[in-house]
Amino acid sequence: MPATSKTQYRFMQAVAHGTAKNKPKGLSKKEAGEYVAGQSPKGLPEKKESLISKTGKKLRKLYER
DSSP states (O other): OOOSSHHHHHHHHHHHHTOOSSOOTTOOHHHHHHHHTTOOSTTOOSSOOOHHHHHHHHHHHHHHO
């Protein structure tokens, strides 16, 4: 499963290298390394847009009409 944002990619890299401060309990270094193996952060958004944010934008467009 590839990372969906640069932030997620950097976090998984930090977990894989053992430098992450808030590592999830069920995630090992090996799993984090496999998560980002062969992937480049180029082309990823800096931060993934939340579902709430997307929904809010759609609602605003509806009410602007």
